[in-house]
Amino acid sequence: MKRLHNEDYGPHSRLGAAGRGLTMGILFSAPQYEFDIIREEWLKSVQQIAKNGVFVGGPAVSGFESSFASYTGSAGAVGVGSGTDALFLALKALGIGPGDEVITVSNTFIATVNAINHTGARPVLVDCDRSSYLIDLEQVKACVTSRTKAIIPVHLYGQMTDLRELAPWAEAQGIAVIEDCAQAAGARLFGKAAGSWGIMGCFSFYPDKNLGALGDGGAIISSSPEILTKLRKLRNHGGEARYQHEMPGFNSRLDPIQAAALQIKLRYLEEWSQRRREIAGWYDKYLQDTDSVILPKDSNASHVYHLYVIRIDNGRRDELKKHLQKKGILTAVQYPVPIHLTPAYSSLAYAEGAFPNSEKFAGEILSLPMHIALSEEETAAVASEIKSFLNVNKKMLV
Numbered sequence: 001m002k003r004l005h006n007e008d009y010g011p012h013s014r015l016g017a018a019g020r021g022l023t024m025g026i027l028f029s030a031p032q033y034e035f036d037i038i039r040e041e042w043l044k045s046v047q048q049i050a051k052n053g054v055f056v057g058g059p060a061v062s063g064f065e066s067s068f069a070s071y072t073g074s075a076g077a078v079g080v081g082s083g084t085d086a087l088f089l090a091l092k093a094l095g096i097g098p099g100d101e102v103i104t105v106s107n108t109f110i111a112t113v114n115a116i117n118h119t120g121a122r123p124v125l126v127d128c129d130r131s132s133y134l135i136d137l138e139q140v141k142a143c144v145t146s147r148t149k150a151i152i153p154v155h156l157y158g159q160m161t162d163l164r165e166l167a168p169w170a171e172a173q174g175i176a177v178i179e180d181c182a183q184a185a186g187a188r189l190f191g192k193a194a195g196s197w198g199i200m201g202c203f204s205f206y207p208d209k210n211l212g213a214l215g216d217g218g219a220i221i222s223s224s225p226e227i228l229t230k231l232r233k234l235r236n237h238g239g240e241a242r243y244q245h246e247m248p249g250f251n252s253r254l255d256p257i258q259a260a261a262l263q264i265k266l267r268y269l270e271e272w273s274q275r276r277r278e279i280a281g282w283y284d285k286y287l288q289d290t291d292s293v294i295l296p297k298d299s300n301a302s303h304v305y306h307l308y309v310i311r312i313d314n315g316r317r318d319e320l321k322k323h324l325q326k327k328g329i330l331t332a333v334q335y336p337v338p339i340h341l342t343p344a345y346s347s348l349a350y351a352e353g354a355f356p357n358s359e360k361f362a363g364e365i366l367s368l369p370m371h372i373a374l375s376e377e378e379t380a381a382v383a384s385e386i387k388s389f390l391n392v393n394k395k396m397l398v
């Protein structure tokens with residue numbers, strides 16, 4: 001494993017903008033830096049896969065699955081085609097479908113709700129908490145009916161929902177907790193990994209995730225051997241062995257070329273999570289006490305900062321975003337429209353105003369650049385641009 005040093009990070013480093021022949025600019029996310037680190041080892045693995053001629057499944061996939069299971073402290077992991085498929089197959093493994101209800105949060109990426117919708121079950125949405133932006137667990141309890149079969153807490157932005165009370169409560173009611181860990185690979189709450197609190201944990205390996213492949217990929221972890229067996233069948237046309245179809249299944253398998261990349265990256269994940277925390281600390285330092293800027297809180301010490309999300313509460317978020325872009329600083333909004341107000345889910349018939357926190361925050365949140373190659377100097381530059389924009393605007397308002 002390659003050891004990384006401070007000189008390996010930042011715009012002027014071997015991995016940074018200068019080393020890549022780029023002009024100065026601050027990228028929002030940059031999986032290409034990670035690729036630089038794993039390139040040689042990964043190419044060797046790909047050659048081995050090609051030599052063996054096993055292009056679907058095989059030792060690269062099973063090897064990664066067992067490493068990921070032990071990393072997360074689970075009985076097993078099942079590699080699938082994407083994070084969306086992971087959620088969908090998790091619900092299918094529990095037999096969830098028409099007539100059932102699954103509760104999740106309006107402040108999430110739409111994939112969480114798409115997965116529920118495609119099983120035929122009804123997505124039941126609740127608002128997010130005003131300080132963590134995560135699912136409001138009191139509202140979850142209030143929405144449970146006799147049709148509720150599962151709850152999907154989303155560990156959004158890399159921070160874990162505190163499941164210490166909800167997980168045993170739901171189990172006692174016979175309701176499954178399926179964790180959406182797409183943004184939280186490597187996160188731990190009181191030492192217990194994201195994905196290991198509920199009956200299943202679903203991961204996305206989309207390239208810019210904290211554990212990202214070089215294309216699409218996903219996985220489900222569980223500590224139930226029965227569920228793991230069912231998932232292995234569901235992802236492979238309903239059977240683990242060729243032409244032995246025990247149930248109607250799907251084709252959603254983790255590609256071995258992606259598994260080979262993930263196997264190597266998994267060894268860096270702790271170090272990279274630490275790096276992200278360090279970057280978040282720099283932003284905290286340079287942005288503290290800035291008028292109109294609300295910083296993220298790591299209230300339960302679980303955050304792995306997939307995203308560093310601030311809020312601008314003076315109504316100028318969009319102008320600030322444009323200003324930063326002009327200065328070469330790329331930012332994003334995760335997410336600009338809460339799920340219940342998207343055209344895709346107007347049929348759920350939630351009115352505007354149904355989830356006030358999600359609706360308010362959608363107009364205020366701003367995700368700052370976050371990737372392992374960011375330097376302290378760059379975070380200071382981002383903070384200084386934010387401050388000067390807000391100060392100029394404040395003066396203009398007086």
Ligand SMILES: Cc1ncc(COP(=O)(O)O)c(C=O)c1O
Nearest residue numbers: 082083084109111112182204206
């Ligand atoms: C919270 C959340 N859930 C689910 C997904 C879906 O993952 P994928 O893009 O791998 O299908 C994502 C990915 O962006 C996500 O952020």
